[in-house]
Each structure stands twice: as structure tokens, then as C-alpha cells.
Amino acid sequence: MLKRLLENKIKKTLEISSSIALLGSRQVGKTTLAKQLSKTIDSVYFDLEDNLDLIKVQDMKLLYEENKNKLIVLDEIQKIPESFPQFRGLIDKERQNGNKSALFLFLGSASMDLLKQSSESLAGRISYFELFPLNIKEIKNTEITNIHKLWIRGGFPDSYLSKNNQNSLEWRINFIKTYLERDIPQFGPRIPVETLRRFWTMLAHKQGSTINVSNLARNLDVSGTTVIRYLDLMVDLLLVRQLKPYTFNIGKRLVKAPKIFVRDSGITHALLNIKDFEDLISHPVVGGSWEGFVIENIASILQLNINAFYYRTTGGAEIDLILEFSITELWAIEIKRSSAPKISKGFHIACEDIKATRKFLVYSGNDTFSIKNDITVISLFDMMNKIIEFQ
Numbered sequence: 001m002l003k004r005l006l007e008n009k010i011k012k013t014l015e016i017s018s019s020i021a022l023l024g025s026r027q028v029g030k031t032t033l034a035k036q037l038s039k040t041i042d043s044v045y046f047d048l049e050d051n052l053d054l055i056k057v058q059d060m061k062l063l064y065e066e067n068k069n070k071l072i073v074l075d076e077i078q079k080i081p082e083s084f085p086q087f088r089g090l091i092d093k094e095r096q097n098g099n100k101s102a103l104f105l106f107l108g109s110a111s112m113d114l115l116k117q118s119s120e121s122l123a124g125r126i127s128y129f130e131l132f133p134l135n136i137k138e139i140k141n142t143e144i145t146n147i148h149k150l151w152i153r154g155g156f157p158d159s160y161l162s163k164n165n166q167n168s169l170e171w172r173i174n175f176i177k178t179y180l181e182r183d184i185p186q187f188g189p190r191i192p193v194e195t196l197r198r199f200w201t202m203l204a205h206k207q208g209s210t211i212n213v214s215n216l217a218r219n220l221d222v223s224g225t226t227v228i229r230y231l232d233l234m235v236d237l238l239l240v241r242q243l244k245p246y247t248f249n250i251g252k253r254l255v256k257a258p259k260i261f262v263r264d265s266g267i268t269h270a271l272l273n274i275k276d277f278e279d280l281i282s283h284p285v286v287g288g289s290w291e292g293f294v295i296e297n298i299a300s301i302l303q304l305n306i307n308a309f310y311y312r313t314t315g316g317a318e319i320d321l322i323l324e325f326s327i328t329e330l331w332a333i334e335i336k337r338s339s340a341p342k343i344s345k346g347f348h349i350a351c352e353d354i355k356a357t358r359k360f361l362v363y364s365g366n367d368t369f370s371i372k373n374d375i376t377v378i379s380l381f382d383m384m385n386k387i388i389e390f391q
Helices: 006-014 030-037 051-056 060-066 081-096 111-121 144-153 165-186 193-205 213-220 224-236 265-271 277-281 286-299 345-354 380-390
Strands: 019-023 043-047 071-075 104-108 127-130 240-243 259-262 307-312 318-326 329-335 358-363 369-371 375-379
Touching: 006 019, 006 030, 006 127, 019 030, 030 043, 030 071, 030 104, 043 051, 060 081, 081 111, 144 165, 144 265, 144 277, 144 286, 165 193, 165 265, 193 213, 193 224, 193 259, 193 265, 213 224, 224 240, 240 286, 240 307, 259 265, 259 286, 265 286, 277 286, 286 307, 286 318, 286 329, 286 380, 307 345, 318 345, 329 345, 358 380, 375 380
Parallel strands: 019 104, 019 127, 043 071, 071 104, 329 358, 358 375
Antiparallel strands: 240 259, 307 318, 318 329, 369 375
């Protein structure tokens, strides 16, 4: 089993925070991580998709009294939103008795609903973490063939650890099918399965592009409002990322639509029926897929106070990824799949526009070296190390 980077952070936070919410899409490893924590922390686990466990948690006060001094782990917490006020009462009572360590670990597959429910009732009493699919710092082997394996299969543990590419692809196809037929219908109004599948596939084809709601609506034969509703749902389920544009204090005409990424590269490839590396490198989506892969790996290690953007002017100046550590510390990151990458003039202009403090080019090679205009060419693994050391 691969050790997750979040494990130690959560262990430390359990000592100082009254509750923790661990968010992440289904099958990303939340339950496995919680059970790993239980090896060193006395805990009790309830799966709220199990009818018996759901009955057990109906009386939260009684449940807590029966499991006092244990960490109570509640999986798929969005199933019982009405219980959050009860959590607050129990937490406040323990605080009055001087207990400041965690009483509850909430696991959730939907970001917006869980954040909304918990923030209203547990403000100041909860810490948030998101468990991403596996990143390259967690797979231990960073040889280029293994990075390609992670890129092709994506970071869902069962997909990445499959015996071969065919088994991995079958797992991802079943994952998509389950989300479409069982999981997504649980959130909001009923959406036709085939329509949502087409929408998800369209997003995969447009990986790394700015969203054009009108075109998507026309191709799906639905309204623009419906497209936005579909997109919001996919974002809330942590399946799609909207990378917002950097628009602060720039006196130029900017592209202001968000860039869209299917978050896991393996799911992107399954939606497009890309089976292996040979299929991928000959596919038109290869550049957008690599860009999304790099962005998700970087996003997985960012602290909550660090903001990520992209930048593009109508004149062609562009930065693939901006990391805003503070108002005076902006890192500009260009992303290229080539092992011998070249910087465009637009990147130089964009860096001047935003007054970037550091400039990087993340590429598929392993060496780190400097080129003109103070740009550091760097591997994804070393880029992630730099960010971890700085933040």
C-alpha cells in the first residue's frame, strides 16, 4: 500500500482540531487512509451507505457516549446533513471539559454540500483536507516510465496499481459508469445518463481549453443554464477543475473564461478510449492531458492559502499556471511535454504583465537548469519539491 502525504498532516491536526473533514472523489482512498490512521489512533468507523450503520448513527448523542475517547469516523457524511448541529453540541461540551483533540473525522465525496453544511454549524471547530488521486511523490518510483504509467492510468489507487493497462482501463470505465448511473443521480435533479456521458467526454476532448458554454449547449441540445448546472455538479463532485483567470490590476484585454480540466488524467483517457502511451502521444489531447496532469500534481501539495490561476490576453500573452503565495510573490509556470522545450514570446510578455517573482518551465525531462530571462527548466517532481520547501 502506498503511503499518502496527507497521513502525517492529519495525525498532527487530530491533536489540535475538534473535527476534520477529509474530502475527495469516490475510490480516491479516503477510507483506506482512515483505516490506516486507526492503526495508531483508537477509532470506530461507520459507513453511511450501509443501512445498518446509518441506523446506528441516528442518535448521535448515544453513539458518542458509547464510543467516548474514540475518534468517530463517518464515511459519506453528506448522507446525514441534519446531524451537523448535534456535532457542534458534542464538540462544545468536550471543549468545556478541556478536550481540544478531534472527536470526529468526516469523509465526504462532494465538496460544496459538505463545506456548506459544516461551515455553518462547525465554524472554528473543523479543519479541511482534500485527498487527491496519487501524485508522483507518492508512487515512490519517479523513473520516466513510471511517471508515464501514472499519467496514462491516473492516480486512483485501484487504477494505478492494476496488473496491466487493460485491467486499469476496465476499472476506469466501470468507475465512470458507476458515477453516471448511481452516484451523480444522488445529487440534484435527475440528469439523463447518456447526456451527462457526452458532456463529460466533451470536456475531456477540450482538456485545458477555456469553456465555451454556447458551443457545449448547442452540441448537447440543452440550454446554456443547463450546461452550467452540469459543470457545477462535476466540479462539486471533485471530477472537474475550473482554473480561474488571473485578472488583477492588469491594464490589458484578458481572456476571462475559466480553463476546464477533467481532474484525473486516467479518467480523461478512459473517456477518450486512450488505452496506452502509444495511443496518447498520437492523440490531439496529449498536450492538454499533460498540462492537466502537471496542474493536478501541483495542486495536490498546495496549502489552502495558495491560489492557482492561469493568465491569457487576447493578444496571445499566456502563462499556463500562476501560483499566488502572497500579493508580492507570484510564480509563473509554463508547462511543456517536450523533452527539449522552448519558451514562447507570449510567456515572457505575460511574466512582465503580472510581475512574476519566479519563472519556471515544467517539462518531461529530469534535469534542472537555467535559461535566459531567469527561467528555470525543471522536472515536475523537482517543481513540487520547490513548492513544498517554499510554502
